[in-house]
Amino acid sequence: QQQVKQSPQSLIVQKGGISIINCAYENTAFDYFPWYQQFPGKGPALLIAIRPDVSEKKEGRFTISFNKSAKQFSLHIMDSQPGDSATYFCAASSRGGGADGLTFGKGTHLIIQP
Amino acid sequence: EAGVVQSPRYKIIEKKQPVAFWCNPISGHNTLYWYRQNLGQGPELLIRYENEEAVDDSQLPKDRFSAERLKGVDSTLKIQPAELGDSAVYLCASSPWTSGGYNEQFFGPGTRLTVL
Numbered sequence: 001q002q003q004v005k006q007s008p009q010s011l012i013v014q015k016g017g018i019s020i021i022n023c024a025y026e027n028t029a030f031d032y033f034p035w036y037q038q039f040p041g042k043g044p045a046l047l048i049a050i051r052p053d054v055s056e057k058k059e060g061r062f063t064i065s066f067n068k069s070a071k072q073f074s075l076h077i078m079d080s081q082p083g084d085s086a087t088y089f090c091a092a093s094s095r096g097g098g099a100d101g102l103t104f105g106k107g108t109h110l111i112i113q114p
Numbered sequence: 115e116a117g118v119v120q121s122p123r124y125k126i127i128e129k130k131q132p133v134a135f136w137c138n139p140i141s142g143h144n145t146l147y148w149y150r151q152n153l154g155q156g157p158e159l160l161i162r163y164e165n166e167e168a169v170d171d172s173q174l175p176k177d178r179f180s181a182e183r184l185k186g187v188d189s190t191l192k193i194q195p196a197e198l199g200d201s202a203v204y205l206c207a208s209s210p211w212t213s214g215g216y217n218e219q220f221f222g223p224g225t226r227l228t229v230l
Contacts, residue, residue: 006156034218043118043205043221044157089156101147101170102219104156 003027006090006105014113019077021108023090026071030092034102035064035075038087047088048075080112116140118222120206126228132194135225139187139208146183147219148191149205157205163189196229203227 005024013019025033034049050057050064050073057064063076077084087109091102119138127133139146144165149157160179162170165186174181178197183189193200203224209217 004156036221041223043207043223045221046218049218091156101149101159101162102157104158107154107156 003030003103004090004092004105006108008108009106010109010111012111012113013080015080015082017080017112019080019084019110019112020074021088021090021110022072022074023105024070024072025092027092027094027103028071029094030103032093033064033066033073034091035062036089036091036104038089038107044089077110080110082112082114085110085112118206118208118220120204120222120225122225123223124226124228126230127196128230129198130195132192133196133227134193135191135204135206135227137189137191137206137222139189139206140210140220143208143210143220144186145209145217146189147207147209148181148189149207149221151203151205151224153202160191193227196227198229201227201229 003026007022035047036044037047038044048059048062048064050066052068055066061078066073087107089107090105093100093102121136146163148160150160151157159173161174161181163183166183181191203226205221205224207219207221209219
């Protein structure tokens with residue numbers, strides 16, 4: 001059972017554009033929703049995270065939008081740059097977030113064209 | 115601050131052979147995780163340690179996989195015997211978990227295992 005569904009699988013965006021990646025979850029016990037960025041040959045690195053008590057969180061060019069009733073959350077990358085080209089994973093966990101293991105989506109391969 | 119260290123970075127073995135992966139977490143991080151990442155997929159949790167105690171090993175295939183974290187610091191994940199389907203990247207992560215906190219999991223670079 002896939003508990004976190006991520007789309008699209010791949011995405012091509014022009015430099016300066018907005019990249020949008022969507023995730024949906026099933027487990028209502030999830031209470032921590034991070035996004036990870038992974039470059040080839042590297043481990044995932046935390047980009048930004050949100051808890052369900054807020055609907056939006058912004059850090060620099062990265063914004064998470066969260067819709068608790070729809071059980072969906074999304075990552076927006078504003079002014080996308082070639083250096084943002086990577087694989088992005090949404091994830092979720094329950095019971096306080098950091099301690100429990102994360103359930104990841106399948107990833108989105110993002111390419112920013114110059 | 116040094117990150118999560120894993121070794122080896124790459125390992126190629128023949129099926130039915132044993133293999134072991136080593137992880138040294140960030141100093142002071144009492145929670146340690148092992149994940150497996152298949153090609154083109156997200157990481158999947160195998161086991162979670164709180165200090166030396168395995169508190170969640172429900173996803174660990176116990177017939178062939180084992181793990182230990184004897185002194186609550188570094189950890190070893192073993193596969194014996196390896197099967198073709200075990201080819202994947204094995205990721206170690208650590209977290210400075212505190213009660214009620216939302217703490218980032220820091221990932222190592224992973225060990226890429228190829229089983230021939």
